[in-house]
Amino acid sequence: MAVTDMGRGVADAPPKVALLNNPRVRGAIYQVLLAVVLVYLVYAGIGNMLGNMERAGISTGFGFLDNTAGFAISQSLIDYDQGVSTYGRVFVVGLLNTLIVAVIGIFFATIIGFLVGVARLSNNWIVNRLATAYVEFFRNIPLLLHIFIWYFGVLRLLPQARDSFDFGFLGLLNNRGYFAPKPIWGEGAMLILYALIAAIAIAWGISRWAHKRQMETGQIFPAFWTGLGLIIGLPLLAFLVMGAPLSWDIPVAGGFRPSGGMTVIPEFLALLVALTTYTAAFIAEIVRAGILGVSKGQSEAAHALGLRQGQNLRLVIIPQALRIIIPPLTSQYLNLTKNSSLAVAIAYPDLVSVFQGTTLNQTGLAPQIVAITMLTYLTISLLTSAFMNWYNNRVALVER
């Protein structure tokens, strides 16, 4: 009986229900309510905070960003003068320090991760076991410990400034850091840069043309090697034509620390190595999972078509594996960036250390500074995600 009733109701006309019981209207009402409550909570929270801060006599506003900071920072990618630069400048210096360790860390972690991930699938017993040992060792020890091991463990082994390891032209290494030779570009150096840009543009054009020609005629053009040759060759040519406008500022030992050259501080090295090796272990597992996720039939089909092993990997396996690899890889990139805030433990002047640390302490304005810092990390993470999502869409399966 009940079954026929229901059947008839659906068949005849949309059932008459009260507007409030309409699931779509109801859903919309709940969402609007939730949004209103959330907005009110945020509004009330901020209002309450401002009120409390005023009552407690704590300064509000962001005027402090224009005040002179007056403390030194051991690594700065832009001009920073402790006597003149403001807290706003400190923020930029800290942000750049965070970004540089994150970008370089992501670069190396990806390379090491891919190598180790592929090595774990190797048929060679030793390579396979070494890769497994690497992953298990680095993945299972807390990152902070890694950082301390690299910093205090490795630092203690390096010599004092006066007994530096001297690599001649390659600079000096001691417990104050790595003192590298600094390139000084002479007149006409810009031409080399232009040559490099032109080479990249031409290489890109050739690769497009080669792809098109292969699609039309099936003929293969060695676009990769041509491009590589151009990218190295053109700037080199420009360099020689301009009469080698390059000299090196080589660091010299002496005094408390070597003078001249560029300094890479040990805090940066320790943090970079720790972040890279730790994240690479996770990336290796993601890569392994991605490759194993591609069905064996794909390889067999590729071989049946006559593709060689290298072509099989490059054209069949990797593109499909990437679809599985990219989303979790994005998480690892975000983790690495956020984990770089552990820098504060070893005095690397990242955003958390100089801004959310020193600046907060000098000014005492916790709400503003914590908010700025959180927003900054949020922005970096969202931008990284957006880029990776764009890339993921590009490599996603195109169904025809």
Added chain:
Amino acid sequence: MTKTVLTGVLGAAVLALGASTASAATLDDVKAKGFVQCGVSQGLPGFSNPDADGEWSGMDVDLCRGIAAAIFGDATAVKFTPLSAKERFTALQSGEVDVLSRNTTWTMSRDTQLGLNFAGVNYYDGQGFMIRTDMNINSALELSGASICTNTGTTTELNVADYFRANNMEYELVAFEKADEVVAAYDAGRCDVYTTDQSGLYAQRLKLTDPGAHKVLPEIISKEPLGPVVRQGDDQWFNIIKWVHNATLNAEELGVTMDNVEEMKESDNPAIRRLLGTEGEFGTDIGLDNDWAAKAIAAIGNYGEIFDRNVGPDTELAIGRGVNALWSQGGLQYAPPIR
């Protein structure tokens, strides 16, 4: 680090969502919960340092015990919260601690911009430099180009900057979150120089592998009046902290000690009788019993005793009284009279 962020965020959250924390009468809260929550350092011998059993000792700790004794007659009615340099003000502002007694330098911006009040100076300090003896350096003016280790978020960073700028010298600053890491990095040779308040240098030197191989340079480059801090807006609590400290100074001046405080109550000297509550109603005026000072002194002794017990010549730190002597003996320690 995680805790620091947490404190910062929680501090902000408490400020955002909590009821006004600053206006409540701290004394009533403290009496209701039965103990004083005292913010101290994470371990600085002579000022606030836990021993193997977790028992805290030091000058800053004694001040907290004195406050507890003045309120409850029990010097153990106090709980300690170890705070890093950067957590300390947020912890006090958000009401996590009742009083901050953590070798904190009294500066104008801290006093005026953070909603806090400094209740006195229990140690006059100054920033100094420590260096390896075998570097053969005898003056801070020879330090151009040196790498300098210190704590982040302290006045020391700014003082070093000023000093080196004023003398046209270069330096590299390596600033760590925790004092233990500063000591480890200095010990490992990352830096040539360790800088912090001179009392701190003597204290941290004890943690080095070979304390004898390091010396403190003679220059003092800053004024560092260290003292207890309370929230602004609660004058009663502010007065209590201020006067417990003043009572220990007055006691030393008047010759009242931990041992003779009971017999001194019967003294003929009216100043002593007022201090110990035999005469006058000074205790009830600040919301305590009249023998508040007597209870505090019985628990922690007078200022001289506190100094000698924690940092004086017979301790490992072996710091002389210097500017921390009473005004009557050529020092700076001076308390207004109780009358």
